[in-house]
Amino acid sequence: MNKESFAALILQAPGQIELQYKERPAPGDRDVLVKVLYCGICGTDRHIYKGSYPATFPVTIGHEFAGIVEEIGQEVSHTKVGDFVSVNPNIWCGRCTSCLEGVPHLCSQMAALGVDLNGGLAAYCTVPEQLVYKMSPATNPAAACLAEPISCVLHGLDRLQVKAGYRGAVFGGGFIGQLMLQIMKLEGASEVILVEPQENKRKAAEKLGFVCIDPISEKHKLAALVDLDVTVDCAGAGDVLSQCAKATKPGGSILLFAAYPKGKQVPIEPFELFRKELKLIGSFTYPDTQVRAIRLIESGQLQLESLLTEITLEEVKDVLEGRLDQQLIKGIVRLS
Structure with missing residues (x-):
């Protein structure tokens, strides 16, 4: 394994999950490379694992994550290396009726990081610039990864x-x-x-x-x-x-x-x-509430830490299969 390789949890098919080492990707022109700090595990991940929620395989699951921008593409203009960001995993087409009518979260062609494209249960993730939201660098990164569910x-x-x-x-x-x-x-x-x-x-x-x-x-x-x-x-x-x-x-x-x-x-x-x-x-995902979620996290108005349990990549399968349900409320994985 060379120094540019990193760990990623790959779901090959429903019920088939593997820890692999991959070569660090380079961002596209309009993408940023996020060094993932924390990624949460949620019920949708469990449904994907069990085959009861549509996904594109193989895929690195995990759509609740936050981290540091490590590298940017040539056409990235509003994000810089070193920014601390949370991620909206949903990519909208911008052309279907729902997008044009102002409800893009109901996009008929929507794809999502951690569902159709590689997500946050990896040390690095390539993310389109429009999906990253800057957060205060003083924010607890374990809480920052919760911007998506909030x-x-x-x-x-x-x-x-x-x-x-x-x-x-x-x-x-x-x-x-x-x-x-x-x-x-x-x-x-x-x-x-x-x-x-x-x-x-x-x-x-x-x-x-x-x-x-x-x-x-x-x-x-x-x-x-x-x-x-x-x-x-x-x-x-x-x-x-x-x-x-x-x-x-x-x-x-x-x-x-x-x-x-x-x-x-x-x-x-x-x-x-x-x-x-x-x-x-x-209610399905969200179109426009991540800025408010970030404000709630940064203000400290939500009591989050008592609900979180840090787990390893190797323990994710136990969470997905329900073996830790009596022990934790929310499992989060520390990647970096």
């Missing part, structure tokens, strides 16, 4: 339109659910409850000051959870969507945020949506 949560809550004084509940206490709780509170919700069966996730939320319900051992509390202004499905499992409908008040809104596997069907009673005139709102 941006997604902000977009979802923008669609949900949480207002000051609202009462709400989040179903699912993974990292996204923990972000939802905190940001809903920042947006003025007077009460936000977590519904989560796993004890470690409830304890994490309780340490952040949130009331939690175990839907398995506390079914009476779940049944009493009614007349909420908003509910959020961050679980993507079982009958959670139906539980959200039961807990939401007439005229209220449900945010479907969980990435259910393609083709999966879940039970829900249409009459309840009809009779209560509920709004069922979908």
Whole structure:
């Protein structure tokens, strides 16, 4: 292995992941080469690994990452070597109807780093300049890699339109659910409850000051959870969507945020949506919220560090296969 080689985690096909050493790439004319400091592992990575989310193989997964610009292409004009950046992984075509109508995150030709192109679970990643966002060099890099999931949560809550004084509940206490709780509170919700069966996730939320319900051992509390202004499905499992409908008040809104596997069907009673005139709102990635996410990270208003566990590249497979679910909320890999 020469000094220009670097480690990368390659997903050859669903369920087939390998640690390889690759030659350091050179950026294209409009690209920057990012030396990755941290990369987060998320539910979408798990779906890609299991083959339930479309991706282009082989690929270096990982779309939540931040690092230092190591090299720039000849036509790069707004980014310089040494900049500390987070990355928006989504590349839009700019020509389809969605792009032209101002909703580029719904682009029909969208490609993404870590999904269709090599992403952040590698020491280096080539990134189009328009996808990098400068951050304060004083920012904790372990927090900086979370700009992408925080941006997604902000977009979802923008669609949900949480207002000051609202009462709400989040179903699912993974990292996204923990972000939802905190940001809903920042947006003025007077009460936000977590519904989560796993004890470690409830304890994490309780340490952040949130009331939690175990839907398995506390079914009476779940049944009493009614007349909420908003509910959020961050679980993507079982009958959670139906539980959200039961807990939401007439005229209220449900945010479907969980990435259910393609083709999966879940039970829900249409009459309840009809009779209560509920709004069922979908949310997919984000078009324009990364600057706000960076401000939240840099301001320190989100409690993030207690939710993070640093893992190695060799441990990523255990996370993707769910073997560490009882031990961590959010796994992040330190690359440099």
